[in-house]
Every structure is written in C-alpha cells, then in structure tokens.
Amino acid sequence: MTAKYIMSDYAIADTSNLLSPSLIIFRELVEQNIDQMIRVAGDASRLRPHCKTHKMEAVTKIALARGITKHKCATIAEAEMLATAGVRNIFLAYNLVGPNIARAVALLKKHPDLMLAVTSDATQPLQALSAAALAGNVTVEVLLDVDSGMGRTGIKPGDAAVKLYQTIGSLPGVMQGGLHLYDGQNHQSSLGERTEAVNAVWQLGASFRDELVAAGCEVPRIVAGGTPSFPIFADIDDSAIELSPGTVVLHDAGYGESYPDLKFKPAAVLLTRIVSKPGENRLCLDLGNKAVASDPAAGNRVRFPDLPDARELMHNEEHLVIETDRACDFEVGDALLAIPIHVCPTSALHADVYVVRQGEVEDIWDVTARNRKLTI
Numbered sequence: 622m623t624a625k626y627i628m629s630d631y632a633i634a635d636t637s638n639l640l641s642p643s644l645i646i647f648r649e650l651v652e653q654n655i656d657q658m659i660r661v662a663g664d665a666s667r668l669r670p671h672c673k674t675h676k677m678e679a680v681t682k683i684a685l686a687r688g689i690t691k692h693k694c695a696t697i698a699e700a701e702m703l704a705t706a707g708v709r710n711i712f713l714a715y716n717l718v719g720p721n722i723a724r725a726v727a728l729l730k731k732h733p734d735l736m737l738a739v740t741s742d743a744t745q746p747l748q749a750l751s752a753a754a755l756a757g758n759v760t761v762e763v764l765l766d767v768d769s770g771m772g773r774t775g776i777k778p779g780d781a782a783v784k785l786y787q788t789i790g791s792l793p794g795v796m797q798g799g800l801h802l803y804d805g806q807n808h809q810s811s812l813g814e815r816t817e818a819v820n821a822v823w824q825l826g827a828s829f830r831d832e833l834v835a836a837g838c839e840v841p842r843i844v845a846g847g848t849p850s851f852p853i854f855a856d857i858d859d860s861a862i863e864l865s866p867g868t869v870v871l872h873d874a875g876y877g878e879s880y881p882d883l884k885f886k887p888a889a890v891l892l893t894r895i896v897s898k899p900g901e902n903r904l905c906l907d908l909g910n911k912a913v914a915s916d917p918a919a920g921n922r923v924r925f926p927d928l929p930d931a932r933e934l935m936h937n938e939e940h941l942v943i944e945t946d947r948a949c950d951f952e953v954g955d956a957l958l959a960i961p962i963h964v965c966p967t968s969a970l971h972a973d974v975y976v977v978r979q980g981e982v983e984d985i986w987d988v989t990a991r992n993r994k995l996t997i
C-alpha cells in the first residue's frame with residue numbers, strides 16, 4: 622500500500638535554482654527520525670546505528686550531539702568518515718580480508734584513541750588480522766559474526782563457533798568483542814510474525830552467549846537488529862544488546878510501506894524535472910538509475926507524493942518514463958519530488974545533498990563515504 626505523505630513536510634520555498642536530479646535532505650525530519658530512534662531504543666546508549674544509509678559526517682554529528690557515541694559501518698571509508706566526524710567507538714561489521722586488514726590497522730594508527738571492532742567468521746583471516754595488529758602495535762576487537770538464519774555471512778552457533786571465539790581470545794592483537802547477530806531476513810510486515818521471528822533469533826544468540834560465558838569467554842556485547850527488528854530487540858532487557866538500525870535515520874518509501882508500525886518519515890527526497898512528454902499520459906523525468914537506486918524491482922523505484930497514481934514504465938541510466946492520468950497538468954521543465962523506495966544505495970549515487978530547513982536550502986552536505994577510499 623502506498624503511504625500518505627504530509628506535503629508540508631517537504632515544502633521548499635524555491636526550487637528554481639536547484640539542480641536536478643539531486644537529493645534533498647529535510648533536516649527537521651532527520652532530527653525527528655533520530656529522536657524517534659532514541660525513544661524506541663529507550664536510551665541513546667543502547668544504540669549503535671549503521672551509517673551506511675547516509676554516509677555523511679554531518680548526519681553523524683547530529684547523532685553524536687544527541688549522545689549516540691557507538692556507531693556501526695560496513696566499509697573502511699565509512700569507518701574513516703565516522704572517525705573524522707568524532708566517533709571514538711566504531712564497529713566495522715564486515716569480515717576483513719586482503720588489503721582491508723592493513724587498512725583497518727592504518728585507521729587505528731591514524732586515530733590512536735579509537736576503539737575499533739570488526740567481525741570475523743573464519744580462522745585464516747582472523748590470524749592475518751592478529752598478525753597485522755601485532756605488527757602495528759594496535760588492538761582490534763573482534764565480534765564473532767553469527768549467522769542468525771540470513772545465510773549471508775556468519776557461523777552457526779555450535780562447537781566450531783565456540784572454538785573460533787576462543788581463538789579470538791588466544792591470539793595477540795585481537796580481543797573478544799562479543800557477537801554480531803544481524804537478522805536482515807526478518808522483514809515480515811506483520812508485527813506479530815516479525816516479533817516471533819526476532820525473539821527466535823534472540824534465543825539463538827542469547828543461548829550461544831551463555832555457552833561462551835560458561836566456556837570462560839568474555840562476551841561484552843551483542844550487536845543486533847536493523848530497522849524492522851530493532852524495536853523488538855529494544856524490548857528485550859539485556860544490557861549486552863546494542864541496537865543497529867541504519868535506514869531509520871533517512872527512512873524510505875520501501876520500509877514505510879512494508880512496516881506501518883514504524884513511526885519514521887522519509888527524510889531524503891529526490892528532486893527531478895520533466896524533460897519530455899513522449900506521448901499521451903506520459904512524462905519523462907531526469908531520474909535515471911544513476912540518480913535513484915535500481916535494486917528494487919523495475920516499476921517500483923520511487924513514489925511521487927504529488928502523483929500517487931504514477932506508474933513507472935521505463936527506467937534507463939538518465940531517464941524515467943512514467944504514466945499518469947494527470948500528465949496534462951504538467952509542462953516540460955516542471956519539478957517533482959520523488960521518494961526513493963530504497964534510500965541507502967540512492968544516497969550513495971550522490972556526491973552531495975541539498976539540506977532544507979524550514980523550507981529553505983540552508984546547506985550542502987558531502988556524502989563523504991560514498992567513495993570506497995577516503996585517505997586510507
């Protein structure tokens with residue numbers, strides 16, 4: 622079901638000088654989403670939000686100013702962006718292999734006061750990380766990546782997983798940092814069904830933690846949850862839990878439509894213009910798949926708050942053709958706002974974003990970590 626949008630949330634006094642296609646961040650909505658995320662978590666200290674959605678230093682600083690000190694990321698560039706923004710407790714939730722091992726060590730050497738944690742689920746890269754950390758005279762925390770049922774990365778709880786976690790404790794240069802229990806498979810629209818599935822994931826993780834503790838291991842944290850599941854993990858009373866939603870900060874039409882229980886608003890919206898009217902009821906927009914993510918299925922990549930009946934017919938690199946009964950109301954050159962179905966890969970397509978507050982463009986922010994490499 623297409624969500625209803627409050628048009629006053631997306632008011633912009635003058636779009637005539639704004640480039641299209643471009644991404645616009647509505648600052649008040651970002652702040653409201655972060656505040657709502659803290660409310661759902663119960664306290665900022667329970668959060669470890671994932672920055673992959675926004676990749677921006679400016680957004681990270683808004684979260685830091687609200688007391689969110691622990692942050693999560695997926696790339697070395699995102700980790701460097703977080704460190705430069707002032708974060709001192711970073712969890713790079715990725716299994717490091719190849720030259721990324723040396724890059725993680727270089728990041729710690731550049732920021733000696735940083736607590737850096739990474740994931741692992743295999744012995745050989747863990748040994749390589751240990752050797753590199755030892756040689757670099759740094760310590761990296763390692764969270765065991767637990768496969769919660771998603772089947773993407775991670776190891777299933779069991780004897781081999783206990784052994785690997787003990788190996789983290791026995792190697793120099795690395796230390797036991799806890800468990801990574803991401804459950805991206807839990808996307809049930811029904812809150813009841815999602816709650817049941819998330820609680821089952823938690824049972825798996827908590828009993829594995831108990832097994833590790835019984836074996837004499839330290840398990841200081843369990844990083845769990847994305848946007849759909851973090852409210853359910855937040856209801857579990859366990860001080861080890863760190864909640865790691867990401868999308869929530871900018872939110873998007875995909876999550877908005879799939880999870881009506883989540884009270885967040887899309888805060889990143891695309892500005893596009895009509896470049897042609899190629900037939901009756903047709904508008905062609907400058908919103909190709911180099912400006913909005915094309916990982917949602919074709920025909921389902923954006924929503925137009927002003928044109929809820931629009932059907933996406935054709936999506937090329939620089940063109941999106943839509944069909945709407947209201948095409949006759951629009952002229953070539955007119956601007957439209959479009960809400961991405963999937964914001965995370967959409968923000969990564971833009972080098973910078975306009976920032977609107979109280980209807981006026983007040984700033985331009987870099988999407989710093991859209992590049993794979995910053996300085997390291």
Ligand SMILES: Cc1ncc(COP(=O)(O)O)c(C=O)c1O
Nearest residue numbers: 671803847848865866867868869
């Ligand atoms: C490992 C990990 N943690 C957290 C998240 C955040 O999830 P969401 O985008 O649902 O907020 C993601 C999303 O891809 C992820 O891969």
